[in-house]
Amino acid sequence: xxxxxxxxxxxxxxxxxxxxxxxxxxxxxxxxxxxxxxxxxxxxxxxxxxxxxxxxxxxxxxxxxxxxxxxxxxxxxxxxxxxxxxxxxxxxxxxxxxxxxxxxxxxxxxxxxxxxxxxxxxxxxxxxxxxxxxxxxxxxxxxxxxxxxxxxxxxxxxxxxxxxxxxxxxxxxxxxxxxxxxxxxxxxxxxxxxxxxxxxxxxxxxxxxxxxxxxxxxxxxxxxxxxxxxxxxxxxxxxxxxxxxxxxxxxxxxxxxxxxxxxxxxxxxxxxxxxxxxxxxxxxxxxxxxxxxxxxxxxxxxxxxxxxxxxxxxxxxxxxxxxxxxxxxxxxxxxxxxxxxxxxxxxxxxxxxxxx
Numbered sequence: 019x020x021x022x023x024x025x026x027x028x029x030x031x032x033x034x035x036x037x038x039x040x041x042x043x044x045x046x047x048x049x050x051x052x053x054x055x056x057x058x059x060x061x062x063x064x065x066x067x068x069x070x071x072x073x074x075x076x077x078x079x080x081x082x083x084x085x086x087x088x089x090x091x092x093x094x095x096x097x098x099x100x101x102x103x104x105x106x107x108x109x110x111x112x113x114x115x116x117x118x119x120x121x122x123x124x125x126x127x128x129x130x131x132x133x134x135x136x137x138x139x140x141x142x143x144x145x146x147x148x149x150x151x152x153x154x155x156x157x158x159x160x161x162x163x164x165x166x167x168x169x170x171x172x173x174x175x176x177x178x179x180x181x182x183x184x185x186x187x188x189x190x191x192x193x194x195x196x197x198x199x200x201x202x203x204x205x206x207x208x209x210x211x212x213x214x215x216x217x218x219x220x221x222x223x224x225x226x227x228x229x230x231x232x233x234x235x236x237x238x239x240x241x242x243x244x245x246x247x248x249x250x251x252x253x254x255x256x257x258x259x260x261x262x263x264x265x266x267x268x269x270x271x272x273x274x275x276x277x278x279x280x281x282x283x284x285x286x287x288x289x290x291x292x293x294x295x296x297x298x299x300x301x302x303x304x305x306x307x308x309x310x311x312x313x314x315x316x317x318x319x320x321x322x323x324x325x326x327x328x329x330x331x332x333x334x335x336x337x338x339x340x341x342x343x344x345x346x347x348x349x350x351x352x353x354x355x356x357x358x359x360x361x362x363x364x365x366x367x368x369x370x371x372x373x374x
Contacts, residue, residue: 037070038078045085056091064093071099079107087114098122105133112137120145127151135160142169150176158187165193177204185211195220195229205229255284259291270325273316277328285329292319293363295370307337313351314366317359326351 044066051059071079083100086092087110094117101111101118102125111118112126112134124147127138135156138148144167152164153176161183164170172180181204184190194200194208195216205228209217220229258275261267269292276285286301293300293315303311316326330347333339339347 034073034075037073038075040070041067041074041078041082045082048091049085049089060091060093064096067096068093068099071096076104076106079103083107083110087111088116090116092117094119102126102130105131105137108134109137113140120147123148124151127155132157132160136163139164139167139170142167144170146171146173146176149173153180153183158183158190162187162189162193165190166196168197172199174201177201180204181208184208188213188216191216195223198228200228202228202232205232209233255281255287259284259288262288263291269320270322273321273325274328277325277332280332280335282332285332289315289319293367295367299370305333305336309333309347309350311366313354314359314362316351317354317356318363320356323348323352 044063048059048063067082074082079100083103086097092115097111097115097117101108101115101122108126108130112123123138123141123144127135127148128151130138135152136159138144139152139156139160140163141148144164149164149170149172152160153172156164161180165180165184177200180190181194181200184194191208191212195212200208209229209232212220217233220233223230255276258267258272262269262272269288272288273285276282276288282304283301286304287297289295289303290297290300295315300315303315306312312329316329321329327348330339330344330351334344337343
């Protein structure tokens, strides 16, 4: 341990180097103090260092902070002073010092830089009072860090704000999905804007937590809605086909609606009903690369050249037709006469009757 005479000698040296040597000496004395002397040495250490700390270079303050950051005996006033210093000095104190209180952390989080907030966000544990300030002030990277800190605790209001801020920042969303303490209402809002990739990762996590359960519930609701929508769409399609068959609506109305909605099954049903042919047979015709039979069905049932172009465009997506293919298809259809098509359709129906 450094002798008192040596300390007195160092105290007389008022140069920057002398002040650094003094601080190093009393730090050595503080860290080496036996348990029975630690309280007394700690008071002496804090008193000396706080008196000269304003005269220390950045490097000296950084070295001091690193050496005492994890000590439970560091004088509180010194720990707080270093934690509010420039970030290069404050970082080890903010990350490790057990001496800093919740009130200290709230104070520093309220006025410190984003780097200071980021260091605090990693502390374990982290109380609600501190996280509320971080969520209010923090950048997206700081919020992602505090959201990923499993030992951080959040008030209901802080969680609400954090989830709302996550809407525009996928990195915060990614951190939040690993938490098990998100309130149900906040979790519902979070799930509503998560990407498919993050939803998949939640499902892979498994277990019994709010997000997993909400995704399962949401998936069931979506399936139910799809089934309901499919049923509604089918009913509407059936009504439209009936109207066309009863000549209440022109055939082009149905063709345009089914093609623009990319609904080949309904289109096939339309021509099957109008032509009195089996649906499965017509369904094969709709996407057969050879379009002779399709041209017969369309022209015989009064599909205009304009509406037929919509059929060709729908076919083009799946058959990968070129521009030349499209133009050739339009030309072939324009050459088909309705009378010829009607006779050809009767011949097709006759062959099918004989075959059955």
